[in-house]
Amino acid sequence: DTEVTQTPKHLVMGMTNKKSLKCEQHMGHRAMYWYKQKAKKPPELMFVYSYEKLSINESVPSRFSPECPNSSLLNLHLHALQPEDSALYLCASSQDSAANTEAFFGQGTRLTVV
Amino acid sequence: AQTVTQSQPEMSVQEAETVTLSCTYDTSENNYYLFWYKQPPSRQMILVIRQEAYKQQNATENRFSVNFQKAAKSFSLKISDSQLGDTAMYFCAFMNPVIAGANNLFFGTGTRLTVIP
Numbered sequence: 001d002t003e004v005t006q007t008p009k010h011l012v013m014g015m016t017n018k019k020s021l022k023c024e025q026h027m028g029h030r031a032m033y034w035y036k037q038k039a040k041k042p043p044e045l046m047f048v049y050s051y052e053k054l055s056i057n058e059s060v061p062s063r064f065s066p067e068c069p070n071s072s073l074l075n076l077h078l079h080a081l082q083p084e085d086s087a088l089y090l091c092a093s094s095q096d097s098a099a100n101t102e103a104f105f106g107q108g109t110r111l112t113v114v
Numbered sequence: 115a116q117t118v119t120q121s122q123p124e125m126s127v128q129e130a131e132t133v134t135l136s137c138t139y140d141t142s143e144n145n146y147y148l149f150w151y152k153q154p155p156s157r158q159m160i161l162v163i164r165q166e167a168y169k170q171q172n173a174t175e176n177r178f179s180v181n182f183q184k185a186a187k188s189f190s191l192k193i194s195d196s197q198l199g200d201t202a203m204y205f206c207a208f209m210n211p212v213i214a215g216a217n218n219l220f221f222g223t224g225t226r227l228t229v230i231p
Contacts, residue, residue, distance in 0.1 A: 042205055043159070044222030057217070071198075088157060103219065105159035 004106035012112045013083060014017050021109045023074040023091030023099040032074040033103065034066060043090055049074060050096065082114045116141050116209050118222035126228040127196045134181075134204040135191045137206030143180045148182065148189045156204040162204070165189065174217065196229045203227075 004025045013019050015062075023032065023078040031050050045104035048056035049068040063085075065077040074091055095101040115139045127133035137218050139148070151161040165173045172180050177197075181190045193200055206222040 040224075042223055043219075044221075045218050048218070090157075090159065092159070102161055102164070104161075107156060107158040110157075 004091055004093055004104050006089075006106035008109060009107065009108045010112075012114060013078065013081065013082070014114055017081075017097075018077070018079045020078065021076040021089055021091075021096050021111070023076075023093075023106055024072055025104070026065040026072055027093065027104065028071075029093035029104070030071055030096045031094045031101075032068065033092040033094075034074070034076050035092065035105075037088040037090055037108070039087075047076075069105075078111075083113050086112045116143075116208050116210060120204075120221055120222035120225050121150045122204055122225045123223070124180065124226045124228070126230055127193070129196055129198060132192060132211075133196055133227065135193075135204055135206075136217050137185050137189045137191070137210050139206070141187070141190065141208065141210065143210050148180075149207040149209070150178070150180070150191045151188075151197050151205045151207055151221075152196050152202045153160055153205065154199075159205070165192055172212075193227075197229060199216065201227060201229045205226045215226075 003004045007022045013061040013074045033048050036046050037043040040078045045058050060081045063080045067075040088110050092103045092107045094103045119160055121136045146167045148165045152160045152162050163175045163178050165174050166181055177194045179192045203224045203226050204226050205224045207219040
């Protein structure tokens with residue numbers, strides 16, 4: 001199994017809603033990542049979890065709250081988002097956070113904030 | 115800071131022909147990693163090929179090969195015998211292993227490649 005599974009594939013939410021994005025991998029990877037990709041732009045790193053601990057937060061607003069319940073799961077809790085937060089949210093995992101390991105990406109969640 | 119530049123927003127190639135996508139980067143580091151990722155309409159980022167900066171030999175993966183010019187900070191991707199399934203957005207990416215705990219990929223702006231039947 002070399003898959004990173006993200007759910008849901010599409011999400012439309014209002015600015016007052018609370019929702020969560022989910023990411024799962026069963027490759028035994030110990031590093032997991034959230035990236036944000038705006039239309040026609042490259043992915044930008046949001047968070048890195050290494051061994052279930054948050055190791056990097058790239059100055060992301062607090063309306064995005066990551067959670068890593070165990071080594072296979074990564075969530076991104078969303079609250080009070082703005083329309084400009086609409087984007088493709090990509091989850092990735094790698095064997096660990098050392099630089100010489102390949103990152104495997106999920107298919108992303110297309111988020112629209114209305 | 116690292117920057118990755120892809121100067122070709124869009125390219126097209128006839129099926130079975132060869133195409134080269136360009137990428138340049140800027141860094142003051144001596145040891146780093148470079149990648150080409152492919153993002154088809156399915157949206158999933160797929161690793162195409164990787165190159166360690168300390169290796170002089172250019173990486174190859176079947177129909178994909180790179181021309182890594184460290185002094186010029188250039189990292190182009192050559193796709194031989196192009197297939198319809200190669201149609202995708204291609205991102206060049208840089209990783210600096212000096213940053214502890216950070217498997218942080220810096221992506222270029224991408225090149226949209228269309229393979230024409």
